[in-house]
Amino acid sequence: MARKIVDEPSEEIVANAKKESAEKRNPFGRLALFIRQVIGELKKVVTPTRKELLNFTGVVLVFVIVMMAFVSGLDTVFGYVTILVFGDGNITGAQ
Incomplete structure (x- = not known):
């Protein structure tokens, strides 16, 4: 019953988020970024x-x-x- 427990976001995710937040985005770009981040967090969920x-x-x-x-x-x-x-x-x- 080995599980991968991830409490902190990986460095790659943090770096991508900082880079993407530094850029000016239109509302659709921000929505797409939000959805990508939500999907990334949902992949960490362990049922x-x-x-x-x-x-x-x-x-x-x-x-x-x-x-x-x-x-x-x-x-x-x-x-x-x-x-x-x-x-x-x-x-x-x-x-």
């Missing part, structure tokens, strides 16, 4: 394997469930405290 994808999905689902439980707990606690502070909503005054 995860099925095992990695399932692992990432599991981690996200567990995190979301934990956060839902946490927020639900806070909502319950704050609701209870609100009822204690402001009463149960009985505005008739009858006891």
